[in-house]
Amino acid sequence: IEVKGPEIPNLDGSALPWVQKIRRVGKRKQSRHRKIVRVRRAIVICEGDSQIAIFPYPGFRIMSALSYPQGAVGTLPIFYESQNGNYAERIAPARTFGFLSEVATLRRRGLARGGNFQNALVIGKRGYVNTPRFIDEPARHKVLDLLGDLALLGFRLEGCVVAVKSGHQLHHRLVERLWHDER
Secondary structure (H helix, E strand, O other): OOOOOOOOOOOOOOOHHHHHHHHHHOOOOOOOOOOEEEOOOOEEEEEOOEEEEEEOOOOEEEEEEEEEOOOOOEEEEEEEEOOOOOHHHHOOOOOOEEEHHHHHHHHHOOOOOOOOOOOOEEEEOOEEOOOOOOOOHHHHHHHHHHHHHHHOOOOEEEEEEEEEOOOHHHHHHHHHHHHHHHO
16 A cells, blocks of 8 residues: 555544455455564563553463543443454444544644544543444554554464553564564
8 A cells, every 4th residue: 555645544534444445456466475473472561551462372372451531431441353254344343533532633744634424433521422333442543552562573472461451552562572582
């Protein structure tokens, strides 16, 4: 994918349109096998009350929990293990999300300019402002973000990722550690 600009187009706020386009054009077998990296030792990264860790595991799984004490979302745990293409149904449709109370501040900073109720799940003081695709859609989108950040490694990973209140910054620190360990 070639991008002209600072970020990938938001489309509907999820990865589903990309999955659909890739399915439409199809896949081609490559001449080389994809590198598989098996995690051999635990890596744990903590930053305040956020943590991300990866442990040896004969496969790939994610256990994640997000927590927003504002009460509207609360704590949402999720367990994901890729099986038979379930990513397209369970994770890819999860839209980005944000809090109604932060919209004005984001817009003043020049962010979220294309955000609307179709391409973002908006969370108010009493819960979801618009209709979620899944009751735990924010947790699923966090897994989507984590999968995208781990894909930057360029190889298939075998291990169990445990993430609590994590985000891109913490994910990138894990990617850097994994990349360094592989060199």
